[in-house]
Amino acid sequence: MSYLKIVGNGPLTGEITVQGSKNAALPILAACLIGEGPCVIENCPQIRDVEDTLSILNQLGVRTGRKASAVSVDASGIRNASVRGLQAERIRSSVLFLGALLGRMGEAVFSRPGGCAIGSRPIDLHLEVMEVLGARIFQEEEIIHADVKSLRGASIRLRMPSVGATENGILAAVCADGETVIENAAREPEVEELCRFLVLRGAKILRSPDGALHIWGKRPLSPVQFSLQPDRIVAGTYLCAAACCKGKIRICNLPYQELEAPIGILEKMGMKVAPDGNIWANPPLKGIGYLATEPYPGFPTDLQPPLMAALCTAGGQSRLCETIFDNRLTTAGQLRKMGAHIEIRGNCAVIDGTSCLHGETVSAPDLRGGAALVCAALGAKGETMLGGYDYIARGYENICRDLKSLGADINLTEGITDL
Ligand code: EPZ
Numbered sequence: 001m002s003y004l005k006i007v008g009n010g011p012l013t014g015e016i017t018v019q020g021s022k023n024a025a026l027p028i029l030a031a032c033l034i035g036e037g038p039c040v041i042e043n044c045p046q047i048r049d050v051e052d053t054l055s056i057l058n059q060l061g062v063r064t065g066r067k068a069s070a071v072s073v074d075a076s077g078i079r080n081a082s083v084r085g086l087q088a089e090r091i092r093s094s095v096l097f098l099g100a101l102l103g104r105m106g107e108a109v110f111s112r113p114g115g116c117a118i119g120s121r122p123i124d125l126h127l128e129v130m131e132v133l134g135a136r137i138f139q140e141e142e143i144i145h146a147d148v149k150s151l152r153g154a155s156i157r158l159r160m161p162s163v164g165a166t167e168n169g170i171l172a173a174v175c176a177d178g179e180t181v182i183e184n185a186a187r188e189p190e191v192e193e194l195c196r197f198l199v200l201r202g203a204k205i206l207r208s209p210d211g212a213l214h215i216w217g218k219r220p221l222s223p224v225q226f227s228l229q230p231d232r233i234v235a236g237t238y239l240c241a242a243a244c245c246k247g248k249i250r251i252c253n254l255p256y257q258e259l260e261a262p263i264g265i266l267e268k269m270g271m272k273v274a275p276d277g278n279i280w281a282n283p284p285l286k287g288i289g290y291l292a293t294e295p296y297p298g299f300p301t302d303l304q305p306p307l308m309a310a311l312c313t314a315g316g317q318s319r320l321c322e323t324i325f326d327n328r329l330t331t332a333g334q335l336r337k338m339g340a341h342i343e344i345r346g347n348c349a350v351i352d353g354t355s356c357l358h359g360e361t362v363s364a365p366d367l368r369g370g371a372a373l374v375c376a377a378l379g380a381k382g383e384t385m386l387g388g389y390d391y392i393a394r395g396y397e398n399i400c401r402d403l404k405s406l407g408a409d410i411n412l413t414e415g416i417t418d419l
Contacts, residue, residue, distance in 0.1 A: 002389040004400070006377035007409040008359065011247025011281075014406040018235045018251060019045040019397040020069065020228035024193040026093035027167040028226065029053050029073060031198060033062065033100040034175060035221030037074030039201075042227040044071040048394045052087035056094060059085065060101075075104070083110035084143075090114040091394075092164070095123050098146060099168040102135050103175025107147040116366035116391070119325035125158060125165035132156050133172050133180065153178030153217055161186040161295045166213070167194055173215035174203045182213040188296040189258045193229055200224050232258040233302045234396060237371045239266055239273065240306035241403065242281040244313065244379030249406050251277040261299045265291060265307065269314050287316030287353045292323050305331040305372035312340040313379060314353040321348040331369035334362040338380055356381065364388030367395045374399060378408050387415075 020043035029050070032039045044050060046069065054064045054071065061079030065072045081101045088094040094113045101108035113123065127137050127144070133156075135148040153176045158165055166186040171194075173180035185191070185207075195205045195213070201221040206214045230253045239259070242249050243266060254277035256263070263273045268288050272280040288311065293301040301324040311318040312335055322328045332342040332349050338360045341352035359382030364370025370392040377384035389412060392399055403410050 001387065001415055003413055003415050004374065004386040004389055005411045005413050006374065006384045006386060008245075008378055008380045008382065009409045010245065012242055012245045012249050012378070012406040012408060013247050015250035015252055016238065016402050016405050017253050018230045018238065018402070019047075021045075021190060021193065021231040022047055022049055022395050023163075023188070023190040023233070024228050025050055026053055027096050027171070027190065027194045028197050028228070029057065029071070030093070030096040030100045031171055031194060032073035033057075033060070033075045033078065033097070033104050034171065035201060035223070036076055037223050038063070038072045039223050040070055040072050040225040042070045042225065044069055044228060045231065045397045047397050048390070049091050049093065052091045053093065055087045056083055056097065059083070078104065081105040081107045081109060083108065085111070088113070092116070092121065095126055095164060096167055096171070098126060098130060099171030102130060102146055102148050103151060103172050106149065107145070109143065109145050112142050112144065116368075118328040118366055125160070125162045126168045129156055129165055129169040130172060133169075133176055151176035151217070153180040153215075155181045155183070157183040158185065160184070163188050163191060166191050170194060170198070170205065170213065170215060174198055174205070174217050174219070174221070176217035178217060180215045180217065182215070185211060185213040186295060187211060189229065189232060189255070197224070197226050200226060230255045233300065233368070235259060236262045236300070236303045237306045237375065238402065239263070239271070239279060240303065240310045240372070241375040241378055242279055243269060243271060243285060243310035244375045246281045246283050248281070249279050251279065253277070261297060262303050262307070265299060269310070285314040287311060287314050287318040287351070290319045290321070292321040294323065301325060301328060302368050304328060305368045306375050308332065308342070308349055308351065309335060309372040309376040311351045311353055312342065312355055312376065313357060316353050318351045318353060319348050320351060323347065330365040331372045334365065334369070334373055335376055337362055338376055338384070340376070359383040361385045362387070364391045367391045371396060371399070374403070374410070378403065378410070
């Protein structure tokens with residue numbers, strides 16, 4: 001098993017450029033199933049979730065290729081609508097093929113999606129959206145069948161602004177007869193990026209002032225070349241790493257606007273984050289009082305674990321509440337092993353920021369929890385052995401390369417036993 005060996009060695013310095021967005025890449029790769037290819041997606045991160053998605057496309061009979069960070073997808077040879085097997089079962093975003101396959105093939109058979117163990121993660125909203133657009137859904141234990149003669153536009157109101165259900169609704173609606181309106185649609189930048197990709201190809205999609213998405217279907221979609229925006233969660237993770245280690249770094253392609261909420265919190269802690277990507281984390285930092293995760297543009301759930309790590313040594317008390325997923329505070333247990341003073345009360349972590357963290361043997365509970373433990377280990381005294389690197393590799397193209405260029409002592413090591 002691979003694990004990370006990290007030695008806390010003082011402030012970070014230097015500059016980096018962050019990878020393209022994982023959570024934009026995944027729905028856009030699914031969108032390449034619609035219309036004729038080949039599309040080229042540039043700045044596409046080389047991470048396991050993307051590689052799994054490309055394997056799923058290949059299983060569908062879709063030709064894909066990669067030249068460095070440019071991925072080509074040509075769906076003209078698609079030959080089936082079955083999303084099954086290891087890759088489909090271990091990533092959450094396999095469900096995003098549902099809308100595109102119904103639109104392209106009139107059917108979809110897929111395994112219940114996997115993904116990080118951060119809560120129950122049902123897909124009821126996805127299935128409801130497809131039924132409203134005219135599809136029939138048949139659910140077995142682990143397999144879901146969906147089919148439709150022809151998707152028809154409809155009005156949909158999501159009971160919660162689910163990112164994935166919004167994206168699936170968009171992918172089906174661009175193939176539906178007539179207009180679809182999605183009310184209470186998610187506003188995450190990755191949803192906007194999917195819409196930009198589809199509009200560039202010829203789709204007609206507008207967001208009204210009340211936030212509803214209006215999609216007029218059945219417009220021909222042409223192949224395009226499209227470059228992904230930087231990954232705001234990876235960038236936000238490195239901001240939290242700087243908060244843990246202190247120092248002065250620069251993120252050359254910092255998606256400043258998309259990180260408004262996290263930057264506001266880090267500046268409340270005492271950091272300075274400039275729009276040009278220059279970041280100062282001079283001690284002492286301080287706690288933030290109360291904060292709850294929220295749908296965009298609120299504080300993103302994906303940065304809750306890295307922020308938890310930063311708050312452990314920020315001085316003062318903080319109360320960090322998770323409102324999006326029902327089991328996403330598990331990183332606290334591993335941080336406590338490193339000396340953190342964190343108490344879980346319901347869906348909140350009460351953090352006493354006066355602790356000093358020490359190196360420890362710990363294990364990543366999931367993707368962003370693993371990234372949080374990297375941040376904590378960088379600021380801890382001594383050596384940390386962090387197991388579960390495979391989780392981190394799902395979303396971070398090369399966390400060692402990135403952090404080494406900021407002066408961190410971090411190495412990927414092959415071990416013979418699970419940590
Ligand atoms: C996307 O997941 C992201 N993943 C997640 O990032 C991110 O945390 C999440 O959005 C919230 O921003 C990708 O884009 C691939 P949701 P998604 O549907 O679409 C409930 C990462 O670390 N829900 O907005 O699965 C759900 O249980 C990952 O990069 C239903 O109840 O998130 C959750 O409580 C982790 N029924 C809430 O909605 C449904 O049918 C938000 O989930 C769908 C969701």
